[in-house]
Amino acid sequence: xxxxxxxxxxxxxxxxxxxxxSVCRAAAEEAAAYLEHVRTRPAWRPLPPAVLDLPxxxxxxxxxxxxxxxxxxxxxxxxxxxxxxxxxxxGWVHGTGLSCGVVAEMYAAAMNANLGGRNHAPVYxxxxxxxxxxxxxxxxxxxxxLLVSGTSMGTVVALASARNRMIPGDIRQDGLRGAxxxxxxxxxxxxxxxxxxxxxxxxGSGCLRRIPVDENFRMRTDALAEAVAADRGAGVLPVCVxxxxxxxxxxxxDDLTALASFCREQxxxxxxxxxxxxxxxxxxxxxxxxxxxxxxxxxxFDFHKWMFVQYGVGCVLVRDGEAQREAFAYRESYLHGKAxxxxxxxxxxxxYGPELSRGFLAxxxxxxMKEHGLRRLGRVVLRNCLQAExxxxxxxxxxxxxxxxxDLNVTCFRYVDESLNEEQxxxxxEDVVADLxxxxxxxxxxxxxxxxxxxxxxxxxxxxxxxxxDLFLDETVRLAKRRLGDMPPQS
Amino acid sequence: xxxxxxxxxxxxxxxxxxxxxSVCRAAAEEAAAYLEHVRTRPAWRPLPPAVLDLPxxxxxxxxxxxxxxxxxxxxxxxxxxxxxxxxxxxGWVHGTGLSCGVVAEMYAAAMNANLGGRNHAPVYxxxxxxxxxxxxxxxxxxxxxLLVSGTSMGTVVALASARNRMIPGDIRQDGLRGAxxxxxxxxxxxxxxxxxxxxxxxxGSGCLRRIPVDENFRMRTDALAEAVAADRGAGVLPVCVxxxxxxxxxxxxDDLTALASFCREQxxxxxxxxxxxxxxxxxxxxxxxxxxxxxxxxxxFDFHKWMFVQYGVGCVLVRDGEAQREAFAYRESYLHGKAxxxxxxxxxxxxYGPELSRGFLAxxxxxxMKEHGLRRLGRVVLRNCLQAExxxxxxxxxxxxxxxxxDLNVTCFRYVDESLNEEQxxxxxEDVVADLxxxxxxxxxxxxxxxxxxxxxxxxxxxxxxxxxDLFLDETVRLAKRRLGDMPPQS
Numbered sequence: 001x002x003x004x005x006x007x008x009x010x011x012x013x014x015x016x017x018x019x020x021x022s023v024c025r026a027a028a029e030e031a032a033a034y035l036e037h038v039r040t041r042p043a044w045r046p047l048p049p050a051v052l053d054l055p056x057x058x059x060x061x062x063x064x065x066x067x068x069x070x071x072x073x074x075x076x077x078x079x080x081x082x083x084x085x086x087x088x089x090x091g092w093v094h095g096t097g098l099s100c101g102v103v104a105e106m107y108a109a110a111m112n113a114n115l116g117g118r119n120h121a122p123v124y125x126x127x128x129x130x131x132x133x134x135x136x137x138x139x140x141x142x143x144x145x146l147l148v149s150g151t152s153m154g155t156v157v158a159l160a161s162a163r164n165r166m167i168p169g170d171i172r173q174d175g176l177r178g179a180x181x182x183x184x185x186x187x188x189x190x191x192x193x194x195x196x197x198x199x200x201x202x203x204g205s206g207c208l209r210r211i212p213v214d215e216n217f218r219m220r221t222d223a224l225a226e227a228v229a230a231d232r233g234a235g236v237l238p239v240c241v242x243x244x245x246x247x248x249x250x251x252x253x254d255d256l257t258a259l260a261s262f263c264r265e266q267x268x269x270x271x272x273x274x275x276x277x278x279x280x281x282x283x284x285x286x287x288x289x290x291x292x293x294x295x296x297x298x299x300x301f302d303f304h305k306w307m308f309v310q311y312g313v314g315c316v317l318v319r320d321g322e323a324q325r326e327a328f329a330y331r332e333s334y335l336h337g338k339a340x341x342x343x344x345x346x347x348x349x350x351x352y353g354p355e356l357s358r359g360f361l362a363x364x365x366x367x368x369m370k371e372h373g374l375r376r377l378g379r380v381v382l383r384n385c386l387q388a389e390x391x392x393x394x395x396x397x398x399x400x401x402x403x404x405x406x407d408l409n410v411t412c413f414r415y416v417d418e419s420l421n422e423e424q425x426x427x428x429x430e431d432v433v434a435d436l437x438x439x440x441x442x443x444x445x446x447x448x449x450x451x452x453x454x455x456x457x458x459x460x461x462x463x464x465x466x467x468x469x470d471l472f473l474d475e476t477v478r479l480a481k482r483r484l485g486d487m488p489p490q491s
Numbered sequence: 492x493x494x495x496x497x498x499x500x501x502x503x504x505x506x507x508x509x510x511x512x513s514v515c516r517a518a519a520e521e522a523a524a525y526l527e528h529v530r531t532r533p534a535w536r537p538l539p540p541a542v543l544d545l546p547x548x549x550x551x552x553x554x555x556x557x558x559x560x561x562x563x564x565x566x567x568x569x570x571x572x573x574x575x576x577x578x579x580x581x582g583w584v585h586g587t588g589l590s591c592g593v594v595a596e597m598y599a600a601a602m603n604a605n606l607g608g609r610n611h612a613p614v615y616x617x618x619x620x621x622x623x624x625x626x627x628x629x630x631x632x633x634x635x636x637l638l639v640s641g642t643s644m645g646t647v648v649a650l651a652s653a654r655n656r657m658i659p660g661d662i663r664q665d666g667l668r669g670a671x672x673x674x675x676x677x678x679x680x681x682x683x684x685x686x687x688x689x690x691x692x693x694x695g696s697g698c699l700r701r702i703p704v705d706e707n708f709r710m711r712t713d714a715l716a717e718a719v720a721a722d723r724g725a726g727v728l729p730v731c732v733x734x735x736x737x738x739x740x741x742x743x744x745d746d747l748t749a750l751a752s753f754c755r756e757q758x759x760x761x762x763x764x765x766x767x768x769x770x771x772x773x774x775x776x777x778x779x780x781x782x783x784x785x786x787x788x789x790x791x792f793d794f795h796k797w798m799f800v801q802y803g804v805g806c807v808l809v810r811d812g813e814a815q816r817e818a819f820a821y822r823e824s825y826l827h828g829k830a831x832x833x834x835x836x837x838x839x840x841x842x843y844g845p846e847l848s849r850g851f852l853a854x855x856x857x858x859x860m861k862e863h864g865l866r867r868l869g870r871v872v873l874r875n876c877l878q879a880e881x882x883x884x885x886x887x888x889x890x891x892x893x894x895x896x897x898d899l900n901v902t903c904f905r906y907v908d909e910s911l912n913e914e915q916x917x918x919x920x921e922d923v924v925a926d927l928x929x930x931x932x933x934x935x936x937x938x939x940x941x942x943x944x945x946x947x948x949x950x951x952x953x954x955x956x957x958x959x960x961d962l963f964l965d966e967t968v969r970l971a972k973r974r975l976g977d978m979p980p981q982s
Contacts, residue, residue, distance in 0.1 A: 012799060013527075024597075059623055060864050076612065082833070083611070109596035120572055121569075128545040152846045177668065202654075204663065311605050311849070330686070341925035341927075342573070357793070358640065437832035438831060438832050
């Protein structure tokens with residue numbers, strides 16, 4: 001090379017490939033052992049100062065050999081996970097992750113594919129996953145779909161499709177400024193991500209009508225009909241009903257068949273938020289619980305919750321694929337699909353959502369579906385529901401526990417003691433949950449049911465066994481009693 | 492267990508942990524070897540029927556042992572990547588990926604953390620990455636940020652913050668229906684993801700004023716000032732100027748200092764699309780090229796392009812952290828941050844973007860920054876720029892090649908022959924690019940420069956060496972000449 005064309009020759013590849021291979025082998029070995037022995041570790045543990053100080057470290061200007069980076073990671077990060085891989089993690093709605101995901105992710109990292117489009121095998125893996133989902137949810141052949149980071153983004157994609165299809169005018173070009181007033185409808189138990197999506201889309205959360213629920217936390221279709229009629233009467237354009245398959249608070253499922261038929265009759269878009277509940281489709285005895293989901297105009301759900309796949313990957317399906325494409329398709333001059341070569345292939349996924357570059361999210365889903373098969377995955381979903389029933393049965397029979405709500409895989413309850421008023425019980429139960437977490441015994445979360453603080457256990461955990469549920473309840477009672485001993489008598 | 496509480500006992504954990512460990516070791520070994528020997532494989536290859544048929548496979552109802560799943564993956568997917576890990580991939584703006592990313596991803600898969608919030612070590616890894624980015628780009632201490640799937644999503648987050656902060660009214664609640672007409676400004680070379688973000692946000696791409704560029708493809712600030720004045724005169728509210736650090740077509744960088752000062756003077760939000768160009772900040776001799784980036788109100792960029800990190804991970808920084816939080820913060824009752832336990836910690840990342848569940852994107856970035864150090868990463872960015880200069884120099888000296896445009900790491904050129912008119916040359920060059928790809932020699936892409944089809948090489952590739960650039964140009968010329976031999980004489 002001539003002097004004038006000298007450039008720095010730093011390599012970002014390993015200085016010694018044999019050493020790198022051995023580092024990879026050791027890491028793989030450790031990742032596997034980490035999963036194998038998860039039960040021997042606490043479900044969660046408080047963070048030591050070294051973790052809290054991570055963001056205060058100096059800028060890493062100089063290199064560090066990979067083994068030393070791994071060593072810091074092993075001591076400072078690896079021992080302090082969210083906890084959701086543990087058999088006694090029941091908090092929020094967190095999936096467990098799968099052992100095959102470790103393998104899938106190392107291969108995906110090696111390939112480093114960009115799934116925005118173009119013509120390469122990873123694109124066909126995502127198409128396979130989408131096609132299987134289309135068939136699982138019995139969507140028609142013209143349906144489209146996209147893997148997304150989770151249901152929140154799936155909701156954005158679905159509601160953007162609904163917005164642009166249902167609201168008169170050229171929304172992509174002109175925006176919403178001159179649009180008619182519109183309304184979306186969902187139960188009062190709907191997940192906040194739906195309101196957040198409406199905010200992002202410029203529709204405003206104010207257009208979301210929160211329809212009252214019945215005693216089982218399901219949207220009241222009579223109240224829905226009234227709300228739609230009232231809006232029409234007031235000159236507001238009803239656009240879309242959002243049904244929920246599995247509310248986050250109590251696991252309730254709206255009457256999706258009734259909502260679908262109402263939407264058809266009224267000419268409304270029917271979206272289903274199936275973040276975890278959609279997975280009932282994997283089991284014949286649970287499938288009736290979400291009947292009507294196959295009638296949705298769009299459906300968003302997660303693989304990382306109740307299909308146990310590693311974070312973050314979910315899916316959106318849109319019944320009329322053209323609606324999704326119309327909302328997002330946009331090819332640059334440098335991106336025009338070619339007849340030949342690496343730029344070929346159609347359709348490109350970037351035409352179905354807001355992202356241009358996209359990671360190989362599909363591989364871990366493909367591994368999960370292939371290794372376990374849908375029937376086995378469905379049986380584990382069923383097991384979580386049966387385990388929740390077991391939990392509710394034990395709570396009902398226990399004199400100091402009170403069942404507040406629960407359906408599907410979700411159970412809300414609290415410890416009760418007649419010497420305390422409701423407010424004192426709120427504090428007691430909140431403290432007990434923090435005790436359970438800090439002692440590493442179990443990780444439930446909390447919520448409010450009819451204003452009362454509830455201990456909430458959502459089972460989307462394939463590692464949970466009966467002994468875990470028993471220990472969780474026994475320790476809840478024990479810790480509550482211990483705290484009661486500490487508490488001053490009621491004044 | 493009582494009969495009534497029997498449930499299916501399928502395990503999703505490996506039937507034999509020792510076998511699983513050995514599967515993981517073998518996969519790690521293969522992933523490492525896959526990177527080591529990438530140079531011996533074609534840069535891209537056409538897809539055989541088995542790949543195209545992946546989406547036509549039957550629903551995987553029954554399980555398949557993990558080794559058999561891996562075997563199918565190894566034969567059908569692994570040999571057919573996008574190509575961007577190869578030293579002669581110069582298409583679009585694709586990053587190469589890093590060997591440390593394989594290790595990071597297997598650990599991340601084992602931990603399966605949810606980075607939406609809560610209190611666990613992965614959250615502090617993301618905070619570290621964000622804090623380092625804040626310092627790299629010299630944003631003030633009150634700045635906020637978020638890791639996202641890429642610049643497209645970063646742009647959505649940034650422009651949503653700008654929208655809600657700058658447009659009068661309660662946009663989150665009321666939407667844009669009653670809002671004033673507004674305008675955003677960017678150069679005519681701006682990436683389409685910015686228009687797409689405006690469409691998603693309900694503002695409409697019609698509000699994006701595409702300001703003409705100068706002869707170096709940089710936004711003309713005089714034309715910008717005229718456009719803003721014209722809008723004000725017409726009762727339109729100017730909201731935001733989008734500067735580009737590295738246009739996708741030619742690598743041009745807008746005069747960010749001038750744009751920042753114009754925005755301050757006019758009270759406009761200044762966003763910078765730094766998808767790849769922002770990485771010039773890592774090298775002292777390139778940093779002046781993006782001077783002014785530190786003055787932006789928001790900045791979106793990718794780690795998966797010019798920091799070479801695995802797909803898909805980018806970042807958004809917002810100068811006034813409150814603006815980002817105001818646009819997205821939204822905690823459910825079941826998500827209220829707690830003083831103690833797993834639900835503690837603040838701020839939760841879900842309050843800074845549209846996603847609630849979030850994967851552990853930060854780990855591979857943290858590994859990349861730590862292992863290589865910012866200075867070495869910056870030298871590789873510089874090397875790509877010097878390599879592009881070398882390429883342009885060779886093109887300028889070659890009688891049959893014509894340089895059409897190029898800056899930073901991007902070079903646009905085409906093969907020319909006086910016996911062909913421009914339209915015939917368009918077809919010839921397009922065919923040559925497909926030939927190069929299909930023969931696995933190299934993967935450039937194409938674009939249009941002043942209406943002419945250009946072969947475009949964007950170097951965001953840490954594996955590229957001089958011999959790769961020479962081979963690419965030599966083969967381009969050879970294949971063009973071969974095709975010319977095939978072509979009928981001009982009529």
